[in-house]
Amino acid sequence: MKIEEKTLILAADEPKGVHKLFTEVWMQLLSLELPRDLVKRVLMNIDQLLSQVSSPVRLTDFLTKAFEHGGALSLLALSGIFQLMQKHNMDYPDFYGKLYSLLNTKMLPARFRSRFFSLLDKFLSSTHLPTYLVAAFAKRLAAMSIHAPPDVSLTLIVFIRNLLIRHATISCLVNRPGQAEVARDPYLFDESELIKTAALESSLWEVQTLQQHYCPDVSTEAATLRKPMPVQEAPLGEWLDRDAEELWEKEPPAGKIAPLNHMKPLGLFDDRDAFPKELFQW
Secondary structure, three states: OHHHHHHHHHHOOOHHHHHHHHHHHHHHHHOOOOOHHHHHHHHHOHHHHHHHOOOHHHHHHHHHHHHHHOHHHHHHHHHHHHHHHHHOOOOOOOHHHHHHHOOOHHHOOOOOHHHHHHHHHHHOOOOOOOHHHHHHHHHHHHHHHHHOOHHHHHHHHHHHHHHHHHOHHHOHHHHOOOOOOHHHOOOOOOOOOHHHOOHHHOOOHHHHHHHHOOOHHHHHHHHHHHOOOOOOOOOOHHHHOOOHHHHHHOOOOOOOOOOOOOOOOOOOOOOOOHHHHHHOOO
């Protein structure tokens, strides 16, 4: 051990040695069982770390372990994994299966949601991805949009529309006859193997349902999927930063009446609700 320490100290006299010493210190640190908060802080600065170590590939084990942990750590590890796959030919078996498993309603309120969707857009950018894989992601996003708050639903709709523009082979999801028959949907939400989800045999009935959404922005965007697709994709970044408060502050469309009751009243004392009529009769 003394020889190794001496070697590192001597090597530190040169710029390359400093670089190597910096890398070795980080490798020793990341090999320890670090507290979750510290791991999160490292992942939040992973882009800077990858640019400074002499061999970014050596961070593969750390990033893989964090990605498989689940939750916020998985979302934060995506950026580093994306760089290793893109620039250093990192091989990750069943990466898209793991990425698909992160798409659930639990991650909707996540602090790093915008960062996740931005990276997800990059991972699904290749036109060489199998059709069944893209269809599974589009269907999962549509299923999530039903349970999402309005600002997130808007992002998911725009994301799905971009996928339809980018991957024309999944256009059958919006052009399939009888797609409103929800009870006969063959899609398997809990299936972990993408090829077995039956997403290609399904449809995006969830987006059609959102055309009746109480938020005008959501219903308007959902309706665009029933129209001819534009040639260019919409910049996803413009939708990632929107929040629910911004939507509520917008003025309602002119002439549109906001519903105040789920049933249109027939009079002051409606026969369909006998209790107030009996209570106030004179």
